[in-house]
Amino acid sequence: MSRYLFHRAWQSLLTLFLATVVVFLGVRALPGDPALALAGEDRSPAVLAAIRHQYGLDQPLPVQFWRYLTNAVQGNLGTSIRTGTSVTSMLRTALPVTFELAALAIVFASLVGVGAGVTAAVHRGRAPEWVANAVALIGLSVPNFWLGLVAILYLSVATGLFPASGFVPLSSNPVDNLHHIVLPTVILGIGLSAVIMRQTRSSMLDSLSADYVRTAKAKGLKPRVVISRHALRNSLIVVVTIVGLQLGALISGAVVTEQIFGLPGIGKMTIDAVFQRDYPVIQAVVLVTATAYIVINFLVDLLYSLIDPRIRVGAGAA
Template sequence: MGMRRYIAKRVAHALVVIYIVATIVFFAVRAIPGDPARVLLGGDASAEAIAALREEMGLTEPLYVQYIRWMGRILQGDLGTSVFSDQSVLQMLIGVAEPTLSIAGLGMLIALLIAIPAGITSAVKQYQWEDYVATTVSFIGISMPGFWIGIVLLIIFADRLGWVPAFGYVSFRQGIIPWLKHIILPALAVGLPYGGILMRMTRSSMMEVLNEDYMRTARAKGLDGRLIVFKHGLQNALIPIVTVAGILLGVLLGGVVAVEIVFGIQGLGRLLIASIQRRDFPAIQGAVILISFVFVFMNLLVDVLYTSINPQIKYGGSE
């Protein structure tokens, strides 16, 4: 099976996964206790006003009718309108997705920039002081929650030193430097714990590769040590590292929520929490669909990257 057929198959599979997630979310949010109409009008609203609003929102229709209509709008690219703000859910998501994806993307980049060099050094210098230092630092990073790291960074670099702003977010469209100043601390807060996880993964994968017979043969032939480690070793060790990094990026999106609260950033996580509290069904459904799309897309991207890392990989068992 060629790459194009494989990608087409994976895209079809991804669409099925997103559809299943969307269906589960649709029914799950309606199982949440509470009436959106009552939440919107307040506890003092009359029964007649609540009933009228429920009918206007389409909540009096049978559940399967609501589902069919909602799915029909989804297929047309319409995520609905927020029952709380009366704003398009798609526009709401566009407004809050940028800071969340910026934090997650830069956080993962920081994690990789720390984890891969430290993991390689730890594996090559096994049981030496470099290995002990890298391993200890990785355990410390894994043990500290992102929001706590964020608070510490906030106190040191924003409050005490005044190097960066303490709160808020500036879009990269207003300049890379202002964007980076607002995003660097939240990105470090989410990236450092995952950097510890990826460092352990890199160390383990590199140690396994370095003990392979072909690596011993390369060393016996007198090849340059750096060539052996980076050309032959890292190329094969990267496959599981990239796989775990792709999965962690999806998980990292969930970890951004607490960091957004610490730094006062209005992102996707805070929108989702507020929507759940308000019983804003369309906003909840749209946010979860967006997160599932990002997660599925990252897994698809990881699969495609495999051949770039190791061209010997053949999709579908083709030669």
């Protein structure tokens, strides 16, 4: 186990380092000069030179990267070129919003997707499977931004059931927080629930035709016990993999949903940073997202052995 953990640790650090290098070079390849945006109307050479020197933009790229890397290791992600505030403090404000949205969306998608997938597999060839497949197809085909706009039009503007935009912190008022976050959660989770449903159905069909399930039925176990304790448990490996990968994707992919519903998460912060060529903010968001991917994938590997005791996390470690 310890050998496996060490093996995954250095792989994760290498992946994170390479992602940091790619993003550092990529954001500087974007057209435009942040010094021009900060200078405003006074774009004299002296002012531009002073701005570049203040933010270290006049240094060679290797020097800029080394300074950024050493500061990041110490927890200092720099200062926003656009606002002049600490990037770390900006992340402290924005990340809880995005994490809450992604976590609730993954819970919603898992409950709906697994439930619909099991129902479709158990009732194969009958009406419940047709309904589940039709709903999943709609969820995969319709873009989230269109669903969000339709939801705002009918559920917020027309009926007033949910707020059209805004956010209330969970610590301030849990009820208002859920009232504001429930609609974005459903919209963000619909597409993922369709993916989980299709994968759960496919995996459940394989499990239901396996020998151990037929043996469990022959022993006289109730159908509910056979499905929950035998077929579903062995089908969860695929589901956990998808959920783990999609949770990282939701953290970075909630940009459109946050923009539509006016949520002050990292999505809005990232878009503003890209338009303003705010290098420190862009780099910090990607660093956090990459770290989330790495940690989630590691936890998914550990969950495998809990779901299926036949799997040992250290078996394939070199």
